[in-house]
Amino acid sequence: MRREPVSFTAASTRQTALFGARSWRRTLAQLVALVRRLIGVPDYETYLAHMHRKYPGCTPLDPETFEQERLTARYRSAGTRCC
Numbered sequence: 258m259r260r261e262p263v264s265f266t267a268a269s270t271r272q273t274a275l276f277g278a279r280s281w282r283r284t285l286a287q288l289v290a291l292v293r294r295l296i297g298v299p300d301y302e303t304y305l306a307h308m309h310r311k312y313p314g315c316t317p318l319d320p321e322t323f324e325q326e327r328l329t330a331r332y333r334s335a336g337t338r339c340c
Contacts, residue, residue, distance in 0.1 A: 297331050 293300055301320050308317040318326065 297327075 290300060290303065301323055304323060305317055308315060317323075
């Protein structure tokens with residue numbers, strides 16, 4: 258049984274390079290979003306994307322109201338503050 262050599266075309270190599278870059282960028286974006294959530298930084302762009310995707314007929318909050326809502330939700334429970 259004779260195997261044919263594997264040949265890589267420029268298109269397949271380019272596609273692999275792009276996929277790798279997209280995968281790396283997506284992973285980095287997810288990591289940044291996770292760190293932002295852990296330290297309590299609201300992510301308004303993600304909120305807007307979610308609202309447009311899930312609730313297309315609703316008007317999203319403005320940035321100031323969104324930030325205030327996130328801070329209120331974060332510090333609502335008594336056990337979340339150290340002092």
